[in-house]
Amino acid sequence: MTPGQLVRATMIHLQGTTYAVRDLNEARRWYQEWLQRSPAVEGASEVRFEVGAGWLVLVEDRAGKALSGCSARWQVEDVEGTWERLLELGAEAVEKPCMGEDGVWGALVCDPFGNRLELVEGMGVPGPVRIAAAGESTRAIEVERIISAPRTRVWQAWTHQDELGSWFGRDAYVELRVGGPFEIYMLAEPSGFRGSEGCRVLSYLEERMLSFSWNAPPDHPTRLWQTRVVVELSDIDSVQSVSRLRLTHTGWPSLDGDEAQKAAASGEPDAAEWDATFAYFQRAWPKVMTALERHLGGSAGHS
Incomplete structure (x- = not known):
């Protein structure tokens, strides 16, 4: 991956979601490496990253009873570059990058903690409703x-x-x-x-x-x-x-x-x-x- 690809892969927008993880410290390190930023808020059982106009909230759930397997849509400028970067970091490929019938590029991966990241390029995530x-x-x-x-x-x-x-x-x-x-x-x-x-x-x-x-x-x-x-x-x-x-x-x-x-x-x-x-x-x-x-x-x- 070229340096240019890495920069594009970090231009990420998220409306806001919560992922449950068994090991909060490990998840914090993993997302910090991918997002290339430190958490905005760190607590004993919760860590928050500011991503675009939204928040990624990591919640510790050692028993696996809360929100494990959550799925969220991530808007990126380069789906292929982001997908490759996530695989390098240990994410699991679910759906390879491809263009849908609506002309929007997308891909799907699972982070190492069982949560799904739906990657989309050229399409906004749900936000404040229509002007x-x-x-x-x-x-x-x-x-x-x-x-x-x-x-x-x-x-x-x-x-x-x-x-x-x-x-x-x-x-x-x-x-x-x-x-x-x-x-x-x-x-x-x-x-x-x-x-x-x-x-x-x-x-x-x-x-x-x-x-x-x-x-x-x-x-x-x-x-x-x-x-x-x-x-x-x-x-x-x-x-x-x-x-x-x-x-x-x-x-x-x-x-x-x-x-x-x-x-x-x-x-x-x-x-x-x-x-x-x-x-x-x-x-x-x-x-x-x-x-x-x-x-x-x-x-x-x-x-």
């Missing part, structure tokens, strides 16, 4: 509350990792920077199935606006296709410390006619599955806002 010009729906979920707390205090509740995890789930992993993680863990499940793993901060204005990507619960077929949430804060009465909080959940795809047929052909969620996720969050977001009100000590009203 409006490409078929995004105009529908949105909107929830507004008037909260008896100063805007600074409400902002802190949404952006401080420890506090956010205390009222909106069991725990959280948040970094307030564009592209930073915005992960809230609601369930006591294996990593990757606990909550909003793989979600990111999209933009923010200090104490005024926060937007982040969002995903559905693990049991929804729409789980891998992210939507967007915008939280806006403003003062109602700065003397009495009353704030207005408006939450808007948008980014829902429009799946009518041709778009629905394309989604069905590609294996993406259909219109009924998206409708079910939309209905789920119509019920869930008011409950989240009520939890925030209780956490902050009360409310002055809502709409």
Whole structure:
């Protein structure tokens, strides 16, 4: 393999996935050598690599009962070069590089720990769903509350990792920077199935606006296709410390006619599955806002 091939093979994008491994240290070394970068986060039972706009999460599972055999799609610029490099490192060949009927080059390998890496070239992985010009729906979920707390205090509740995890789930992993993680863990499940793993901060204005990507619960077929949430804060009465909080959940795809047929052909969620996720969050977001009100000590009203 030439140096040029090696450079191209390291230009990798991943939406975000979790691989279970029996030996976390060995898996960390293997992926560090392939990705040519150090882990962004290292813990006793979990290691995270930042890959493109997503995360690769390695979770130790010595008993082999969690997520062993997980499969994820990796977008690369050179499928053949990446495939050869992975085989050199000890991966097992499953499907050799070839061009599919859709003109997309692909290949499939297994890492030494039993997890599948689906390599694709010239095709994006699932990410934030369509922008409006490409078929995004105009529908949105909107929830507004008037909260008896100063805007600074409400902002802190949404952006401080420890506090956010205390009222909106069991725990959280948040970094307030564009592209930073915005992960809230609601369930006591294996990593990757606990909550909003793989979600990111999209933009923010200090104490005024926060937007982040969002995903559905693990049991929804729409789980891998992210939507967007915008939280806006403003003062109602700065003397009495009353704030207005408006939450808007948008980014829902429009799946009518041709778009629905394309989604069905590609294996993406259909219109009924998206409708079910939309209905789920119509019920869930008011409950989240009520939890925030209780956490902050009360409310002055809502709409």
